[in-house]
Amino acid sequence: MQVERFHDAKVVHALVGSIQDEFELIGRPLRFMEVCGTHTHSIARAGIRHLIPKGLRLISGPGCSVCVTPISYMDQAVALARRPDVIVASFGDLLRVPSSSSSLEIESAKGARVEVVYSSRDALELARNHPTMTVVFLGVGFETTIPTVAASLAEAESLGLSNYRVLVGAKLIEPPLRVLAHDPKLQIDGFLLPGHVSVIVGSDFYSFLQGELGLPSAIVGFDPVDILLGIRELVRQAAEGIPRVTNLYGRAVSAEGNPQARELVSRFFEVVDAPWRGLGEIPASGLAFRPAFSQWDASLLEVQLDPPVEPHGCRCGEILRGSIEPPECPLFDHGCTPLHAIGACMVSSEGTCAAWYRHERHNLAGANG
Numbered sequence: 001m002q003v004e005r006f007h008d009a010k011v012v013h014a015l016v017g018s019i020q021d022e023f024e025l026i027g028r029p030l031r032f033m034e035v036c037g038t039h040t041h042s043i044a045r046a047g048i049r050h051l052i053p054k055g056l057r058l059i060s061g062p063g064c065s066v067c068v069t070p071i072s073y074m075d076q077a078v079a080l081a082r083r084p085d086v087i088v089a090s091f092g093d094l095l096r097v098p099s100s101s102s103s104l105e106i107e108s109a110k111g112a113r114v115e116v117v118y119s120s121r122d123a124l125e126l127a128r129n130h131p132t133m134t135v136v137f138l139g140v141g142f143e144t145t146i147p148t149v150a151a152s153l154a155e156a157e158s159l160g161l162s163n164y165r166v167l168v169g170a171k172l173i174e175p176p177l178r179v180l181a182h183d184p185k186l187q188i189d190g191f192l193l194p195g196h197v198s199v200i201v202g203s204d205f206y207s208f209l210q211g212e213l214g215l216p217s218a219i220v221g222f223d224p225v226d227i228l229l230g231i232r233e234l235v236r237q238a239a240e241g242i243p244r245v246t247n248l249y250g251r252a253v254s255a256e257g258n259p260q261a262r263e264l265v266s267r268f269f270e271v272v273d274a275p276w277r278g279l280g281e282i283p284a285s286g287l288a289f290r291p292a293f294s295q296w297d298a299s300l301l302e303v304q305l306d307p308p309v310e311p312h313g314c315r316c317g318e319i320l321r322g323s324i325e326p327p328e329c330p331l332f333d334h335g336c337t338p339l340h341a342i343g344a345c346m347v348s349s350e351g352t353c354a355a356w357y358r359h360e361r362h363n364l365a366g367a368n369g
Contacts, residue, residue: 037350
């Protein structure tokens with residue numbers, strides 16, 4: 001399919017009709033979950049929920065790495081920023097994520113050294129340019145981001161940089177998929193799988209969805225046609241009763257993924273149990289430094305931490321599980337907005353609440369009015 005067709009209204013119309021026709025043959029409701037923040041944003045922006053049949057529901061899962069980062073991690077990041085000998089380097093969307101009592105944005109306004117960077121290598125350059133300071137990079141992300149963090153560590157090793165550290169907040173995609181698939185309240189009928197992560201892990205990685213869990217799944221890109229193709233594929237698999245992993249993003253995703261990137265990550269990090277906002281602690285779902293590389297582990301820097309406190313009234317955790325939709329949170333558009341975010345799901349541009357606020361709330365107002 002030519003690139004132009006991913007934005008072609010006629011192609012969209014044809015796909016919507018095909019989904020409608022094939023869904024009617026099934027005769028029961030279906031619930032599909034996307035686990036990618038970019039998919040969540042694209043679905044809301046394109047109004048896809050309003051194009052597909054009413055009995056076909058799209059549920060947003062924990063695909064935003066900023067959103068699933070637990071508040072305890074943000075507490076530690078804020079505590080590190082308060083140290084006079086530390087520069088915290090972070091992607092911009094983490095700055096406004098609330099900790100228990102503050103945020104990196106607030107600490108920066110008070111005089112803390114918090115620098116927005118666009119890659120872990122930018123943080124490495126900060127360390128080179130400020131040899132008397134300890135530069136802490138906030139290494140939050142899924143399998144897509146962590147190889148770049150590992151690459152920065154390899155470079156720090158080759159340069160002999162001793163003032164560069166990483167506060168690891170990495171998350172792995174397989175364990176939460178298993179948790180969500182087994183959740184009896186969700187009753188998920190299929191997954192739209194993340195394109196970015198799949199570039200690294202490869203399509204063969206998801207064989208457990210087909211073989212062990214018996215769930216339809218499709219790897220898709222990020223344009224409306226990409227997503228509609230994925231929805232049609234899941235409907236077809238549900239109709240046939242034969243689950244499989246279909247790679248509809250072959251222009252970027254291969255069967256084997258990127259083994260070199262995975263090997264680099266494995267050199268520096270080991271798999272550990274990890275806390276997720278909304279999902280609790282999930283076994284083998286995160287990464288931590290291997291002992292041999294602890295000199296770059298920012299979590300070993302001494303800070304004082306109090307028990308974490310979640311924002312009062314925020315239901316971001318339930319939204320990340322797919323248990324509720326953003327309008328069901330009492331704070332949504334009532335004190336919690338992108339300009340004044342109370343919960344992490346409203347902060348990040350890939351957060352479910354932010355996507356609904358920007359693209360869905362007017363439809364809600366029309367439906368209620």
